[in-house]
Structure formats: C-alpha cells, structure tokens
Amino acid sequence: MEENSTEPVKEIASEIIQAAKKLLSRRFKYIEEPDDSMKRLARLGVDHVARDMAAHPERYREGKSAADLPEVTPLDPLDILRKDHQLPALPQIFLELQQAIAGKSTSADDLAAIISQDPGMTAFLLRMVNSAFYSLPMQIDTISRAVTVVGVNQLSTLAVGTSVMSLFKDVPADVLDMELFWKHSVGCGLIARRLCRITGQGDPERAFVAGLLHDIGQLILLQTEPERATAVHAHARNKDVLLVAEEKKLLGFDHATLGGMLLRKWNFPFVLVTAVLEHHHPKPTQKDPEPHLVHCAETIATGLGIGSSGEYFVQPPDPAVWAAMGLTPDRMDEMVQDLDEELEEAFRVLIDQ
Structure with a gap:
C-alpha cells in the first residue's frame, strides 16, 4: 500500500522484479523447509516488494556496513522500566x-x-x-x-x-523510520485480525491491537537506550543474523520481553501482554490464541515486506503453530487479497490524524 492503490497498475520492469526476487531470497534465508503456504508467501512477497521498489527505489538502497562494530554491553530490562522519567x-x-x-x-x-x-x-x-x-x-x-x-x-x-x-513521537528518524515501523505494525495487526476470522480463533479487536503493539519493545529500547539499540541493529545487519537473536546475545533479552514487561507495568490485559511477550516464541501450552495469531502475522507481514520493524529476515514460525493456522496457498492468497487497500485506510485513520 506504499503506492496509491487507485492509480492504474503499471508494468514493472524486469530488472526490478529480479531485484525483488534477490532481496526476498535473502529475507527467507532462515526458512529451511518451506511448506506450500510459505512458498506462496515468498511469491506474494516478490510481487509486493517489486511494486514498492518501483514506487520508492530510495527505500532499497543498501547502506554502508560499519567497518568496526560498536561494543554492546548487557542490560537488565528492569533498569529500563525503572526509568519512569524516560518512559511515556x-x-x-x-x-x-x-x-x-x-x-x-x-x-x-x-x-x-x-x-x-x-x-x-x-x-x-x-x-x-x-x-x-x-x-x-x-x-x-x-x-x-x-x-x-x-x-x-x-x-x-x-x-x-x-x-x-x-x-511515541520522539524516536529519532535516523535511528528508525517511524512511518515504515507503524506500517509494519498496522499490517501485522490487520493480518492477525484476518487470521482470527479465517481460523475462528480469538477476538478480532484483541488480535489487531496485539499485532499493532507487538514491537513496542523496540520503541522503548530506542527511546531509552538509543546507542545500544542502534548498535544491536548494526551487529544484526553486518552479521546477516536475526535481530531478535542478536538482541538476546548482546543485551541478554529481546524486544519482545521488554515490550511484554512494559505492558505488564502498564496493567494491560493479560492476553495482550502475552501476545507481545511471546510473538517470537509462543509457548505450546498457551491457551489464548492471540499470541499464536500475532506470531504468524509477523511472519506474513515481514514476508510481504510491509513496512519495516528493523528486522530484515523472515523468522521461521513455530511449525505446530503455523500448521494450526491451516494456511494453504489459496488461503494465503485470500489473506492478502485487498490487504493494501485495507492497510492504506487503517493507516490513514490511525496515523494521519
């Protein structure tokens, strides 16, 4: 939805399509044994990213890799939450x-x-x-x-x-593109809502809000520890590894843990806390469906290239959770049908106020 959906669709140059295929091939590098629905997601991702590349080529220029990566020292997430003067x-x-x-x-x-x-x-x-x-x-x-x-x-x-x-209005633009961040978040929320309706699991509004807030830990980290957060992003990109894994390695925790802790501190409903806390690693014993919906929605949103949360790669979903969604290739097509238009409308209402 990065381009205006009311304009006639223009034919995309073959070199742009090839560039999109190359980019998506890298993004899916951690998906080792894709099922048919994941393969369909990759093809849909090529189409979506190619259209966005044609409309916004500046978003896809490779940044320079840092020659010397900054050292990152571990941190206690409780220390961040105790900084009330820095929290919204x-x-x-x-x-x-x-x-x-x-x-x-x-x-x-x-x-x-x-x-x-x-x-x-x-x-x-x-x-x-x-x-x-x-x-x-x-x-x-x-x-x-x-x-x-x-x-x-x-x-x-x-x-x-x-x-x-x-x-969250004061996250530096040079650290994180907030427009792309919220597009990714809104997209994840809309997809979680669609999964909720397709599977008959959970509550649509709760699924949407859980998806919307799933990466709030990233914003807290960038707001309270901008140098550390920026350094972790640099490490992940330079090493070509998952951001969430690098956070855990360098900081001792990841943004999902921090986000869940923040919502707990704010006395959010428990189901939203767990959806944020577990969106990368859902517990198999989890009875509420929203964490599973958001976990799969994150994979789909990243695979489609909707906005950017700072995570470059598509994280492999939990096999049991993914299988429980019943996502056939046809159902994956149904999942993304008219998604750009819905995303554009939701983003207009939520952000462009």
Missing part, C-alpha cells in the same frame, strides 16, 4: 479505560462517558468505526452508538491499544 506518561483517560476493561460491570454508557471526555479520542474512534476497518452499513455519529454496535470490550481494547501509538 500515560494520560488519565488511558488509565480510566484500563479500569473499564478490567471492570466486569462496565456498561456501554460508562465507556461512552469515559471516551467522550477526550475530544481527540472521540473523533478518532468515530473515524475508525466509520472506516473500511468495520465496513458498517450505517453511519455511526455518537460514541454511545459506536459502543453499542462494536461492543464494550472490543471498543475499550481498540481505544487503549491505538492510543499507545500517540505516546
């Missing part, structure tokens, strides 16, 4: 919404009253429910009506999860 401050409405989610007796009127205190959130949620994200047959013009149509827990989860995005 949660607004009051955020805290009230969390209480509403936790409260078993929260009514539609209660939730509408909380959200209506904040004109910005009110406007955002009305844009959201009236967008292609829901494709409702009628126009929703009040928060009370939105809560009634979407549901108390669903709208609460959506409001809390999406409001986190506004807390």
Whole structure:
C-alpha cells in the first residue's frame, strides 16, 4: 500500500522484479523447509516488494556496513522500566479505560462517558468505526452508538491499544523510520485480525491491537537506550543474523520481553501482554490464541515486506503453530487479497490524524 492503490497498475520492469526476487531470497534465508503456504508467501512477497521498489527505489538502497562494530554491553530490562522519567506518561483517560476493561460491570454508557471526555479520542474512534476497518452499513455519529454496535470490550481494547501509538513521537528518524515501523505494525495487526476470522480463533479487536503493539519493545529500547539499540541493529545487519537473536546475545533479552514487561507495568490485559511477550516464541501450552495469531502475522507481514520493524529476515514460525493456522496457498492468497487497500485506510485513520 506504499503506492496509491487507485492509480492504474503499471508494468514493472524486469530488472526490478529480479531485484525483488534477490532481496526476498535473502529475507527467507532462515526458512529451511518451506511448506506450500510459505512458498506462496515468498511469491506474494516478490510481487509486493517489486511494486514498492518501483514506487520508492530510495527505500532499497543498501547502506554502508560499519567497518568496526560498536561494543554492546548487557542490560537488565528492569533498569529500563525503572526509568519512569524516560518512559511515556500515560494520560488519565488511558488509565480510566484500563479500569473499564478490567471492570466486569462496565456498561456501554460508562465507556461512552469515559471516551467522550477526550475530544481527540472521540473523533478518532468515530473515524475508525466509520472506516473500511468495520465496513458498517450505517453511519455511526455518537460514541454511545459506536459502543453499542462494536461492543464494550472490543471498543475499550481498540481505544487503549491505538492510543499507545500517540505516546511515541520522539524516536529519532535516523535511528528508525517511524512511518515504515507503524506500517509494519498496522499490517501485522490487520493480518492477525484476518487470521482470527479465517481460523475462528480469538477476538478480532484483541488480535489487531496485539499485532499493532507487538514491537513496542523496540520503541522503548530506542527511546531509552538509543546507542545500544542502534548498535544491536548494526551487529544484526553486518552479521546477516536475526535481530531478535542478536538482541538476546548482546543485551541478554529481546524486544519482545521488554515490550511484554512494559505492558505488564502498564496493567494491560493479560492476553495482550502475552501476545507481545511471546510473538517470537509462543509457548505450546498457551491457551489464548492471540499470541499464536500475532506470531504468524509477523511472519506474513515481514514476508510481504510491509513496512519495516528493523528486522530484515523472515523468522521461521513455530511449525505446530503455523500448521494450526491451516494456511494453504489459496488461503494465503485470500489473506492478502485487498490487504493494501485495507492497510492504506487503517493507516490513514490511525496515523494521519
């Protein structure tokens, strides 16, 4: 969706297609025994990346490798979470919404009253429910009506999860391209939501928010320890290894662990905490489906080349979790059908405010 989907499709030059194939071949280097659905994902990735290469060639220029990699010393993630002055401050409405989610007796009127205190959130949620994200047959013009149509827990989860995005505004652009980061995150959320609906597992809003926030640990690390975080990225790219593995090796923990710990500190619902915590390594005993949905959505989003989280390679998914999704090649095609258009619309609502 990096290009305007309303424009006529232009024929892509053969050299661009070849460059996309070469790039995708590298990105899939850690997928050793791809099944048919993974092979289809790689082909779909070539198509998506080739179109993006044609529209934005500057994104694909190889950066120079550092001659001398900076030393990285290990770190205790608890030390980061203790730096309250460096962490984003949660607004009051955020805290009230969390209480509403936790409260078993929260009514539609209660939730509408909380959200209506904040004109910005009110406007955002009305844009959201009236967008292609829901494709409702009628126009929703009040928060009370939105809560009634979407549901108390669903709208609460959506409001809390999406409001986190506004807390991260000062990550240096030279460290991480925030537009590409959020495109990857939104894409992962939309794919997790689609997987939820295809498999009949989990809750669509929870799956979307879990996918949206899965890499929040990256932002915390870049915000509180920019030099360390940048150095780890340099090590991973120079050594051609998975970023998450290099984080664990050099720091002693990875961004998934840090992100899960942060959401726990913020008293997020447990299912969102575990989805973020386990999105690289889901536990086989996990009963909530959202961690598994996000785990597979991450693989698909990276394989398609949607945005960039800083991770260059497609991480091999857990075989049992991947198989449980029932992703045939045809179903993979269904997964990505009209995804660019949905991603463009969701990104417009979520980011371009």
